[in-house]
Amino acid sequence: MTLTTTPTARPAGAPAPAHGLPAGERAVGAASHTILSLWTLVIAVPLLWTVMSSFKTSREIFASPFSLPQTWRWQNYADAWTTAGIGKYFLNSVVVVACALVITMLTAAMSAYVLSRFDFPGRSLIRNLILAGLTFPIFLAVVPLFFVLQQVGLLNTLPGLIMAYSAYAYPFTVFFLLSFFEELPAEIAEAASIDGASEWRTFFQVMLPMARPGMASVAILNLVGLWNQYLLPVVLNTVPDKFVLTQGLASFSSQAGYNVNFGALFAAAVMTILPVLIVYVIFQRRLQGSVAAGSLK
Amino acid sequence: MTVIGAAPATGRRGTPRVRGRRRWTFDRISLFVVFLVLPFLGYLALVIYPFLQAAYYSLTSWSGFTATQDFIGLDNYTRLLGDDTFLKAVGNSLTLLVVVPLLTLVLSFALACLVTFGGSSTGGVRGLRGSSFYRVVSFFPYIVPAIATGIIFAAVYDPSAGLLNGILTSLGFGSAENYPWLGDASTAMAATVAVIVWTFVGFYTVLFVAAIKGIPAELFEAARLDGAGRLRTAVSIAAPSMSGAVRSAYIYLGIFALDAFVFLSVLNPGGGPQNSTLVITQQIYSTAFRQGRFGLACAMGVLLAIITFVFVGIVFAVGKIAGREKKAEVLR
Numbered sequence: 001m002t003l004t005t006t007p008t009a010r011p012a013g014a015p016a017p018a019h020g021l022p023a024g025e026r027a028v029g030a031a032s033h034t035i036l037s038l039w040t041l042v043i044a045v046p047l048l049w050t051v052m053s054s055f056k057t058s059r060e061i062f063a064s065p066f067s068l069p070q071t072w073r074w075q076n077y078a079d080a081w082t083t084a085g086i087g088k089y090f091l092n093s094v095v096v097v098a099c100a101l102v103i104t105m106l107t108a109a110m111s112a113y114v115l116s117r118f119d120f121p122g123r124s125l126i127r128n129l130i131l132a133g134l135t136f137p138i139f140l141a142v143v144p145l146f147f148v149l150q151q152v153g154l155l156n157t158l159p160g161l162i163m164a165y166s167a168y169a170y171p172f173t174v175f176f177l178l179s180f181f182e183e184l185p186a187e188i189a190e191a192a193s194i195d196g197a198s199e200w201r202t203f204f205q206v207m208l209p210m211a212r213p214g215m216a217s218v219a220i221l222n223l224v225g226l227w228n229q230y231l232l233p234v235v236l237n238t239v240p241d242k243f244v245l246t247q248g249l250a251s252f253s254s255q256a257g258y259n260v261n262f263g264a265l266f267a268a269a270v271m272t273i274l275p276v277l278i279v280y281v282i283f284q285r286r287l288q289g290s291v292a293a294g295s296l297k
Numbered sequence: 298m299t300v301i302g303a304a305p306a307t308g309r310r311g312t313p314r315v316r317g318r319r320r321w322t323f324d325r326i327s328l329f330v331v332f333l334v335l336p337f338l339g340y341l342a343l344v345i346y347p348f349l350q351a352a353y354y355s356l357t358s359w360s361g362f363t364a365t366q367d368f369i370g371l372d373n374y375t376r377l378l379g380d381d382t383f384l385k386a387v388g389n390s391l392t393l394l395v396v397v398p399l400l401t402l403v404l405s406f407a408l409a410c411l412v413t414f415g416g417s418s419t420g421g422v423r424g425l426r427g428s429s430f431y432r433v434v435s436f437f438p439y440i441v442p443a444i445a446t447g448i449i450f451a452a453v454y455d456p457s458a459g460l461l462n463g464i465l466t467s468l469g470f471g472s473a474e475n476y477p478w479l480g481d482a483s484t485a486m487a488a489t490v491a492v493i494v495w496t497f498v499g500f501y502t503v504l505f506v507a508a509i510k511g512i513p514a515e516l517f518e519a520a521r522l523d524g525a526g527r528l529r530t531a532v533s534i535a536a537p538s539m540s541g542a543v544r545s546a547y548i549y550l551g552i553f554a555l556d557a558f559v560f561l562s563v564l565n566p567g568g569g570p571q572n573s574t575l576v577i578t579q580q581i582y583s584t585a586f587r588q589g590r591f592g593l594a595c596a597m598g599v600l601l602a603i604i605t606f607v608f609v610g611i612v613f614a615v616g617k618i619a620g621r622e623k624k625a626e627v628l629r
Contacts, residue, residue, distance in 0.1 A: 028527070029425065032411045036431045039408060043435050043499070049460050050449050065463035107339075110332035118329075126337060133344045137556060137605055139578050140598035143585045144350035145343065147361070167343035170336065199328040228442040230559045235586065246444045253448050254566065266452070269445045276440045284433055287440075291500065292507030 047273075054266035061262045076263035077271070080252075086268045088241070089248030096158055096244055097226045100165035104226075105219055107166070108173035109211065113203055115174070116181035117189060133171035142235045149236055156239045164232050169222050176221075180214030181207070217290035220283050224276055245272050348602075355596035360589050373596035382572060383580055383597065387604075390555055390576045392486065394608060397493050397557075398550035402543060405498045408435070409505035410531040432506065435499030443496070447563025450492045454478040454564075482570040489564050489574050493557060501546055508542040509535050544616045551608050555601060558582065577601050 053061055054076055056069040081087040115127060145164065146155065154160030184207060192202040208215075230246045237243065243251065249272050253265055280287065355373055357366040377383050412428040425431075438446065453460045456477045465473035478488040512535065520530050536543075558578040568575030577597060585594035 032425055033427075036408065036411055036425070036428075039498075040431055040434045042495070043438060046449055046453050046460060047437075047441075050452070053452070062458045065458055065460050066467075107336035111336050114329060114333040120329075126333070129345060130337075130340070132348075133340065135552070135605065135609065136348055137552070137578075137598070137601050139556060139558070139581050140351050140595075140602050141344060141347035143581070143591055143594050143598065144347035144354065146585075148343065148347060148350075163339070164343060167340055170340050171344070198324045200324065203328070203332075224440045228440070228444075230442070230444050235582075246442050249442075249448065250444050250563065253451075253563070262452075265448065269448050272445045273441050276442070277437075280437060280440055284436070288432065288436060288503050291503050 050266050051270055054263060054270050056263050058260075058262045061266075073263060076261065076267040079261055080264040080268040080271065084248075084252045084264060084268060085240075085243075086245070086248060086252070086271055089243045089245045090271065092158065092242060093227065093245040096161050096165060097223065099162045100169065100226055101219065101222055103162065103166040104169040104173055104222055105215065108170050108218075109177055109208060109215060110203070111170075112174045112177035113181050113207060116178055117186065117207075130171045130174050133168075134175065138168065138231060142231065146235055156237055156242060158237075158242060161233060161237050161242075161244070164236055165226055165229060168232065169226060172225075173218050173222060176218040177211065177214055180211045184210050217286055220279065220287055221290065223279060224287075227276055351595040351598050354592050355599045357592045359592040361585075361591040362589070366592070369592070373593050374600070376593070377596055377600065382575070383577075385572050386568075386575045386577050386580045387600075389486065389572075389574060390557075390578075390601075390604070393490065393493075393554040393557055393576065394551050394604075396490055397497075397554040398547050400490065400494050401497045401501060401550055402546060404494065405501035406505055406531075406536070406543075408498065408502045409509060410527070410535060412502070412506055413509045413535075414527050414530060428506075432499070432503055436503050437499065438496045439500040441496070443559040444563060446492060446496055447560050450488075450495075451479070451564055454488055456480070479565055480570055482573040485565060485569040485573045489561060489569075492564065493554070493560055496560075497550065497553075501550075504542060504546060505539065508539045512538045540616065540619065544612060547612050548609055551612070552605060555605055555608070577604075 049065070052068065055072045055074070056067075056076075057073060060067060060069055081090075115123060149155040149160045149164070152160075154163065188210070189202050189207060192206045193199070197206070228246065229244075230250070233244045233247045234250070237247070240251070249268050252268055253260075354366065356368060356370060358369045358372070359366040408431075412425055412431060452458075454477075456462060456475045459478075461478065462473050462476060476484075479485050516534055516538070517530060520534050525533065556578055557576060561574055561576055562579055562582075565574045568579060578601070581594050581597045581601070584590050584597065
């Protein structure tokens with residue numbers, strides 16, 4: 001749709017350099033704004049409609065997609081939170097994501113530091129194996145992974161899930177941080193060790209603080225990615241009591257069938273989105289900045 | 298991501314790096330063990346080892362509950378090649394692999410161009426006013442959990458109470474009344490693709506805006522002085538300078554499109570009308586965890602991995618050929 005409007009703009013754009021704001025210029029601007037506004041509506045309307053529907057009764061939802069709720073039923077949120085178990089799943093998600101995020105960030109930062117600062121035999125092999133984990137389809141690994149966790153008795157437990165989350169976020173995080181540690185001046189680490197700091201202290205007190213911007217960016221990307229993780233819990237964590245939020249939402253929608261409380265289902269969806277929305281509003285600049293930085297590498 | 302990672306491995310020899318200058322002290326050995334060896338062993342056990350195991354299981358008839366795994370050679374693979382449902386799923390996955398990246402990248406490139414050159418073209422190359430608002434909104438779907446996106450769009454597509462048919466009928470398209478977008482084999486796949494594209498366009502718009510801004514401003518100035526309009530600038534200047542970003546984006550989107558499990562399993566859990574939205578990953582999941590045929594499921598996984606590698610190889614080869622042609626053109 002964009003391509004059909006741009007050509008009409010071309011004759012206006014070309015022959016009018018440096019004459020204030022000719023009519024053609026304004027037409028191009030208006031057309032661009034129209035198209036971008038339409039796209040914004042395509043994004044926003046389904047989301048806002050979901051929020052509105054989350055306050056309706058099932059009957060109101062089926063009566064008309066547009067009607068406002070007669071009363072704003074906060075009850076739907078309470079129902080979803082307690083009756084459908086969203087509250088419990090929410091808590092599981094918070095525990096799993098928080099632990100996995102800390103473990104991932106710590107181990108990946110440490111490994112990336114060693115890989116970037118020291119030269120040793122096998123270094124490029126390790127790098128390539130970590131890279132391989134990024135390109136292989138996770139689906140190939142989930143079947144055996146199920147049995148690996150079963151053998152060590154961690155299937156259907158939150159610690160098992162935390163380990164799996166961390167292991168699958170590890171390669172991406174190491175690669176993201178490698179470029180940050182490689183750009184840090186090596187002289188500073190040298191200076192620290194000449195001053196008598198141990199290798200451990202050099203990392204924790206000198207190098208890690210300097211990599212803070214990179215750590216923050218990748219932590220946010222991981223936070224969102226881990227919160228949204230679905231495949232790993234569905235395969236490795238099949239006991240309803242231990243469901244994480246994405247799983248709980250899926251089972252709520254599928255077990256629902258016909259007599260489900262659709263208002264509560266929408267409320268559950270809104271509550272799943274809300275945490276990432278808050279993170280997004282606070283950190284959107286950094287998040288978009290790290291996406292942009294990635295494109296220039 | 299592949300591109301990002303591959304580059305430093307060859308080009309970093311020049312930087313000063315510690316190498317055997319000091320003895321192997323306890324301090325340094327413990328650092329190596331705790332920082333690299335332990336995390337890497339965990340990664341090997343939970344990520345790399347399962348991949349290798351999957352390759353082995355694919356040659357057995359293992360059901361997951363027997364102690365021994367009977368080696369049956371390539372039987373699983375020959376069975377899959379004669380399995381119409383699986384071949385249908387492969388076809389659908391390949392369709393997604395072609396269509397999803399193409400639509401997403403074209404749409405997000407167009408939007409990125411609007412955001413960057415849509416504004417006034419006098420003076421310096423400036424962005425459109427208020428463009429950050431559009432970027433903030435359109436990026437958001439990328440971080441919404443896919444499962445929630447799926448549930449929302451399953452409701453949007455609902456034949457009678459859905460938002461889409463509500464809007465279409467009120468605009469006067471009477472034929473849209475009660476039309477089952479996800480329940481009709483002719484539209485189910487297209488409707489699913491639309492949801493995936495909706496999710497990713499904003500992310501790649503942000504990426505492309507950054508890439509366009511990274512192009513030296515003099516190039517745009519020169520093009521404008523030569524009388525190039527916006528469309529010409531977009532096609533002849535912006536697009537070729539971004540081939541690296543486009544290639545990484547294509548690979549990333551392609552790998553995602555081959556998975557796409559969450560979206561498809563929420564929008565049409567059973568594979569859709571006449572299996573029109575059934576994909577490989579859904580087949581792997583149901584074969585392994587519903588039917589308990591783990592050997593067969595692993596064979597499917599191996600085929601999926603092979604498709605992924607062939608795809609990545611093709612994208613790199615095409616990028617190389619295109620790069621060579623561009624060079625030849627410049628020399629001429």
